[in-house]
Amino acid sequence: MDGRSSYLTLGEKLCSVLFPLIGICEAVILGFVGCCGDLRRQPDRKFDYSFTDFVEISRNSPFTVNEVEALFELFKKVSCSIIDDGLIHKEELQLALLKTPAGKNLFLDRVFDLFDEKRNGVIDFEEFIHAISVFHPGASVEEKINFAFRLYDLRQTGFIEREEVRQMLNAFLLESEVHVSEAILEAIIDKTFEDADADMDGKINKTEWKEFVLKNPALLKNMTLPYLREITTVFPSFIFNTQVDD
Ligand SMILES: [Ca+2]
Numbered sequence: 001m002d003g004r005s006s007y008l009t010l011g012e013k014l015c016s017v018l019f020p021l022i023g024i025c026e027a028v029i030l031g032f033v034g035c036c037g038d039l040r041r042q043p044d045r046k047f048d049y050s051f052t053d054f055v056e057i058s059r060n061s062p063f064t065v066n067e068v069e070a071l072f073e074l075f076k077k078v079s080c081s082i083i084d085d086g087l088i089h090k091e092e093l094q095l096a097l098l099k100t101p102a103g104k105n106l107f108l109d110r111v112f113d114l115f116d117e118k119r120n121g122v123i124d125f126e127e128f129i130h131a132i133s134v135f136h137p138g139a140s141v142e143e144k145i146n147f148a149f150r151l152y153d154l155r156q157t158g159f160i161e162r163e164e165v166r167q168m169l170n171a172f173l174l175e176s177e178v179h180v181s182e183a184i185l186e187a188i189i190d191k192t193f194e195d196a197d198a199d200m201d202g203k204i205n206k207t208e209w210k211e212f213v214l215k216n217p218a219l220l221k222n223m224t225l226p227y228l229r230e231i232t233t234v235f236p237s238f239i240f241n242t243q244v245d246d
């Protein structure tokens with residue numbers, strides 16, 4: 001990939017396509033203004049990236065060099081928010097995405113794990129770029145489907161189970177401050193499994209997930225679950241098909 005298909009502006013890409021960045025963008029703009037205002041002026045020992053490195057990173061990603069540089073600015077801001085060490089710790093990701101460093105969030109844990117490919121408890125810039133790449137318009141549908149599957153497979157059993165869908169929905173509803181009744185929640189989960197669990201064994205395997213997503217492309221278009229304000233946008237078929245009122 002050479003990043004030539006960048007017909008969208010960087011801003012559009014950042015804020016409409018890359019789901020973690022929706023939260024990060026907001027957080028950077030609203031929360032971290034002034035946090036590391038001097039970073040650009042000082043030679044920074046924590047970061048040892050030259051223009052050549054950005055070119056190299058760009059070559060191995062769907063991003064243009066300019067985009068890599070923009071993402072680097074973003075990375076710097078998030079990575080200095082709590083511990084100014086050039087790495088993103090879980091609390092920092094949480095602060096950027098959820099506006100609070102405290103508390104346990106299932107979804108965040110899973111996102112962090114997926115970013116932290118080297119599994120050393122921190123996210124470095126290469127890991128950041130690599131994970132974000134999945135949300136690039138140029139990333140393959142296959143990659144997006146796989147990433148979403150791994151995200152939902154909270155316990156990493158190789159299946160998406162009913163309890164996991166419930167937990168994700170709950171986390172999502174909590175973050176987006178949407179309130180639905182238990183009955184609606186059950187109906188949404190029922191409908192999910194009715195539609196997705198083709199062999200009816202009570203869990204969604206990767207093949208079933210793939211079929212399901214291809215039938216409901218909105219699920220992929222917004223791999224954005226916790227950040228969407230409207231649950232109807234995320235799960236349109238469930239809401240519109242549900243028999244339960246309220
Ligand atoms: Ca840090």
Ligand SMILES: [Ca+2]
Nearest residue numbers: 116118120122
């Ligand atoms: Ca890591």
Ligand SMILES: [Ca+2]
Nearest residue numbers: 197201203204
């Ligand atoms: Ca199944």
